[in-house]
Amino acid sequence: MNTQKNIEERLWSYIDGTSEVEEKSAIEQLLKENLEWQRKYKELLDINQLLHSTELEEPSMRFTRNVMEEIAKYKIAPATKTYINKRIIYGIGAFFLTMIVGFLIYGFGQIDWSANGNLNTGISLDKIDFSRFFNNTYVNVFMMINVVLGLMLLDRYLSKKRDEARHA
């Protein structure tokens, strides 16, 4: 399939040096024998050389000085890995995991396992008394523990930030 498009695509890969070894020798053979390939190769090589000799745009003469004046106002920020504390990430993870596990335990605790397997229970959502779930002493205690844990994590994070600011 020696369409113009195909020839150009293969020749560009050859010029860029991205052709496979077999393809490279096949193209070299075609360039020796085929006039059309030779003409196209010369044309693309010319464009390639022109592209290599294009010039970059120059910013104003003051550019470097402007950048240096600007960066003088800043410090290099610490590497991301130094201020992302894995313990805080694990702490937050543990916090949410505890919440999920707690709710699951509580939920399973509410199921009446002795009931027979009649699937058509006819549960009506509007008849469920949701206030029962949040007026329960155990739930209140559980929520309180989570709030305290959350506040402890926040306190640790803020103390760390304050210490960093003091040492900076």
Next chain:
Amino acid sequence: MHTGPSDNEILSRVLQGDQHAYAEIVKRYQSFVFTIALKYTPNREDAEEIAQDAFVKAYRSLADFRGESKFSTWLYTIATTTSLTFLRKKKLDIHSLDNEKVFEAADSLDSGFRANQVEQKSRITMVNKAIGLLSTDDAQIITLFYKGEQSLEEIGQILGLEPNTVKVRLHRARQRLKDKMEKYFTAELSDL
């Protein structure tokens, strides 16, 4: 290629607190970063602002450069994202391949070329002008490949593309560049 100390040698000096050493990095890459920015905005002042912003961002995040890629690849990624952020803020029109104005611009460039033929009769100038008529994506990929000394894999890293996709896009960009040159500058090319 640059002479003198390598980028990594200069960067380790900067990281040790020698802020002035960063000037060498700026001098090495300012033209390239500025050219990349110009692919996103036709305004030189805006492009200079983008380039300056990219160098400042690179300086501030230098501790995050882990040396897994070339510094230039990392810097061009920052330049590209800074350009896009700038565009989003300014809501500038990106050059579009199908935009009529581009063709009008090409006509004016062409007539300008004719009027000033003695000074500008250069094939390189023509190629630069033809690149200016391409879409932002095409112009950027050509600039990265030919002037940024970036491989297909590295361009893929900068643009978030697979190397094979970069190869196809580069091929298409060169094809479109060839078409532009034939369409607008054939007369001039034959004069040379």
